[in-house]
Amino acid sequence: DQQVKQNSPSLSVQEGRISILNCDYTNSMFDYFLWYKKYPAEGPTFLISISSIKDKNEDGRFTVFLNKSAKHLSLHIVPSQPGDSAVYFCAARYYGGSQGNLIFGKGTKLSVKP
Amino acid sequence: EADIYQTPRYLVIGTGKKITLECSQTMGHDKMYWYQQDPGMELHLIHYSYGVNSTEKGDLSSESTVSRIRTEHFPLTLESARPSHTSQYLCASSASYEQYFGPGTRLTVT
Numbered sequence: 715d716q717q718v719k720q721n722s723p724s725l726s727v728q729e730g731r732i733s734i735l736n737c738d739y740t741n742s743m744f745d746y747f748l749w750y751k752k753y754p755a756e757g758p759t760f761l762i763s764i765s766s767i768k769d770k771n772e773d774g775r776f777t778v779f780l781n782k783s784a785k786h787l788s789l790h791i792v793p794s795q796p797g798d799s800a801v802y803f804c805a806a807r808y809y810g811g812s813q814g815n816l817i818f819g820k821g822t823k824l825s826v827k828p
Numbered sequence: 829e830a831d832i833y834q835t836p837r838y839l840v841i842g843t844g845k846k847i848t849l850e851c852s853q854t855m856g857h858d859k860m861y862w863y864q865q866d867p868g869m870e871l872h873l874i875h876y877s878y879g880v881n882s883t884e885k886g887d888l889s890s891e892s893t894v895s896r897i898r899t900e901h902f903p904l905t906l907e908s909a910r911p912s913h914t915s916q917y918l919c920a921s922s923a924s925y926e927q928y929f930g931p932g933t934r935l936t937v938t
Contacts, residue, residue, distance in 0.1 A: 718870075748925070748926065755837075755932070756931050757931045758918070760927070763925070807925050815861075815886070819870055820870045
């Protein structure tokens with residue numbers, strides 16, 4: 715049973731527009747949520763994180779929103795650029811669990827069209 | 829940002845061979861991890877370590893083994909490779925909740 719779900723396998727966006735990637739989770743004991751970006755044949759790169767006590771965190775073009783009551787988080791990329799085309803993974807850390815182990819979603823492949 | 833290295837990047841090997849995937853990090857992180865990932869799927873944790881001489885199995889059952897004799901080094905070994913082991917193997921390290929990943933090893937067992 716998946717605890718972190720990314721229900722959209724793919725997303726296509728025009729360059730300059732907003733990309734919104736979504737993630738749902740089931741475990742209320744998660745204390746940190748992270749987004750990673752992955753290019754083919756490379757390892758994931760950490761993008762941005764948010765603590766469960768916050769509802770928003772911003773870093774340049776990337777903003778993550780957390781809605782705890784809905785157990786939902788989203789990553790907004792504004793403006794989207796062709797170089798943003800990659801697979802984006804949502805991950806969550808279980809508080810009190812095995813000292814920082816992360817649980818990952820299946821990823822959403824973002825394509826940004828020029 | 830952590831510097832973490834994996835070798836080889838690509839490996840094609842025959843069934844029954846013993847292989848060792850190397851992972852090293854230069855940031856002095858105590859925690860290190862091995863994940864397995866197939867296209868379109870989530871990363872599955874197969875091994876982790878919280879420090880020297882500490883290793884644990886992850887959520888996904890794996891026939892591989894690991895060792896942690898030095899802080900910076902966390903190799904993964906498959907005693908007898910099988911086609912079902914074909915996958916991408918990702919190593920990561922962390923000091924807190926953020927994990928930093930190496931470039932991965934794409935393993936193909938024929």
